[in-house]
Amino acid sequence: MKRWRDLRQDLRRRLAMHFVADRDYLARLYRDKLGAWPDLEHPRGFNEKIMFKMLHDRRPVLTLFSDKLRVRDYVRQVAPALALPTLYWWSPRADSLPFEALPDQFVLKANHGSGWNLIVANKAELQRSDLVRLGRRWLKSDFTIVGREWAYRDIRRTLYAEQRLRGADDAVPPDYKLFVFGGKVRLIQVDRDRFTRHTQVLYDANWNYVEGTVAAMQGPPIDRPPSLSLMIEAAEGLSASVDFLRVDLYDIDGRVCFGELTSSPNKGLSPFRPGALDERLGGWLELDDYSQPGALRYEPDAFREIGTIAPSRS
Numbered sequence: 001m002k003r004w005r006d007l008r009q010d011l012r013r014r015l016a017m018h019f020v021a022d023r024d025y026l027a028r029l030y031r032d033k034l035g036a037w038p039d040l041e042h043p044r045g046f047n048e049k050i051m052f053k054m055l056h057d058r059r060p061v062l063t064l065f066s067d068k069l070r071v072r073d074y075v076r077q078v079a080p081a082l083a084l085p086t087l088y089w090w091s092p093r094a095d096s097l098p099f100e101a102l103p104d105q106f107v108l109k110a111n112h113g114s115g116w117n118l119i120v121a122n123k124a125e126l127q128r129s130d131l132v133r134l135g136r137r138w139l140k141s142d143f144t145i146v147g148r149e150w151a152y153r154d155i156r157r158t159l160y161a162e163q164r165l166r167g168a169d170d171a172v173p174p175d176y177k178l179f180v181f182g183g184k185v186r187l188i189q190v191d192r193d194r195f196t197r198h199t200q201v202l203y204d205a206n207w208n209y210v211e212g213t214v215a216a217m218q219g220p221p222i223d224r225p226p227s228l229s230l231m232i233e234a235a236e237g238l239s240a241s242v243d244f245l246r247v248d249l250y251d252i253d254g255r256v257c258f259g260e261l262t263s264s265p266n267k268g269l270s271p272f273r274p275g276a277l278d279e280r281l282g283g284w285l286e287l288d289d290y291s292q293p294g295a296l297r298y299e300p301d302a303f304r305e306i307g308t309i310a311p312s313r314s
Contacts, residue, residue, distance in 0.1 A: 013145040022148045026051050026268070029147070033269040046281035050268035053244070054149055057263075057290045061240060062151035065261040068111050069160060075258050079234040082249070082258045090160035094135030099128035102161055108135065111158040113143030114262075119164060119195070135159045147267035165250055165257055173250045174222065175259065176231060181284040183241035185232045189214055190222050205232060212277045214270050225251045243288040 016025055023040060030038040030051065043049045064071060072084055088106060089098055104123045108131060110116035116138045120126060139159065143152045167173030172194060179187040185205045192199050199219025202210035207224040225231070235247035238261065248259030272278040 017145050023055055025148055026054065029269060034271065044282050045278040046285060047268045047270055047278055049282055049285045049287060050264050052287060054264050054268060058150060059290065061242065062263050063154055065245065065263055066151040067155045068109065068260060069158060071261060075238065078237050081230055082234050083255050084258050085165060086163035088161045090158055092156065092158050094132045094139060094159055097128065097132055097135065099131065105164040106161045107164050108159065108161050110138035111160060112152060112155040113138065113141065149264055149267065151263055165252060167252050173252050176249045176251065178231060178235040178247045178249065180235050180239040180245045180247060182243060182286060183236055183239055185235055186284050187281065191216065192219055213273050215266060227251050227254055227256050230256055244285050
């Protein structure tokens with residue numbers, strides 16, 4: 001039943017790509033999710049400004065940020081103090097998945113979308129054929145039809161398997177999401193137990209508590225991580241001083257691991273609680289002039305198309 005629902009939804013989205021303009025499509029998503037029409041002519045709130053970016057920001061750096069494999073080289077150059085999860089395998093072909101050679105625990109992901117991942121906690125409980133079938137479905141899918149996020153449009157469709165990060169007592173480590181506005185960290189969202197009882201807590205860059213949540217239940221306070229200054233320095237460097245970037249990091253026993261970069265969190269549909277948080281973050285987001293390329297701290301052409309690790313030839 002779920003498979004047929006997914007197929008029908010995919011068909012509707014593909015048809016909408018041909019008949020519904022990006023602006024109209026995003027405005028309807030906003031209304032359906034948040035209960036009001038967005039002002040995309042004069043955006044004020046954070047969600048409205050993120051949607052404005054999605055409609056108008058066409059700088060190639062956004063594609064680099066969203067390309068999960070290619071961005072690894074960028075992280076190595078700009079923030080060498082960060083650890084990267086071990087990359088076990090990547091390939092544009094699901095059939096080449098080296099199931100037997102992979103460790104007992106890993107995460108299977110698609111490079112060209114967001115949320116397309118499968119945590120494998122015990123390989124013995126799965127069949128290779130099931131993973132191959134899932135990978136084929138991802139490879140056939142176009143993520144840009146979901147939220148019209150231009151940044152994903154030119155990313156190579158590729159699968160990869162990487163290290164499953166684990167914290168104390170083999171638990172999922174807290175996920176630190178650093179909101180960087182104009183090159184400065186202004187907010188840190190800490191997510192815990194994302195796959196069980198998902199909670200959040202917010203702090204500013206000095207680890208002062210901020211009332212509210214972005215898209216989950218309110219969680220209990222968390223101690224200031226000893227690596228906070230390193231995380232902030234890395235996030236601000238990786239942001240390349242663009243108007244906004246969210247940098248996701250993990251602290252595992254003092255070792256800071258890179259997660260991902262996000263230019264359009266929740267596709268501009270974050271259910272802020274209280275709602276005033278949306279305006280507060282919107283006030284921090286001063287949109288760049290997207291007609292200008294901007295001064296970047298790196299040369300995108302210096303990065304190889306898919307990263308430094310050779311694909312599987314199996």
